[in-house]
Amino acid sequence: MNRSSIMKWITGGLEAFWALPIIGGSLIISMNWSPLVVMLILHIITLIIxxxxxxxxxxxxxxxxxxxxxxxxxxxxxxxxxxAVLLLIDAYRSEKAIEIS
Structure with a gap:
């Protein structure tokens, strides 16, 4: 598994968690939207990789x-x-492409 796939699994999973209507939204608001800053940094790192x-x-x-x-x-x-859906699908496809190679 390559680094970009790992990061896509991580960021996709976190995005899916934040998408939970009551739990994700409540946590984001209670932390003064700081999870959005963390996710921004993680997405930039994933993009670079x-x-x-x-x-x-x-x-x-x-x-x-x-x-x-x-x-x-x-x-x-x-x-x-x-x-979340886009990142998780992309991570899955990347893994399948590595297995086939």
Missing amino acids: SVNEGKNKHGSILGIITSCVAIIPGLGWTMHTIT
Whole structure:
């Protein structure tokens, strides 16, 4: 498993957690939106690793956008959900591509 796949599993899993309507939203608000800053940093790191490895970067780019607009409650939930699905699918596909090679 390559580093970009590992980071996509991690960021995708965290995005899925933040997408939980009551739990994720409550934690983000109670921590003064600091999880969004942490996620922004993680998405930037994942993007850099993906570019260096020549892997898909669209999930990380969407994650960066999500971290910036997730302050808006309904939009935040939607964006976290879409980003989580995209990152997890991309991580899964990357693993399958490595197994086939």
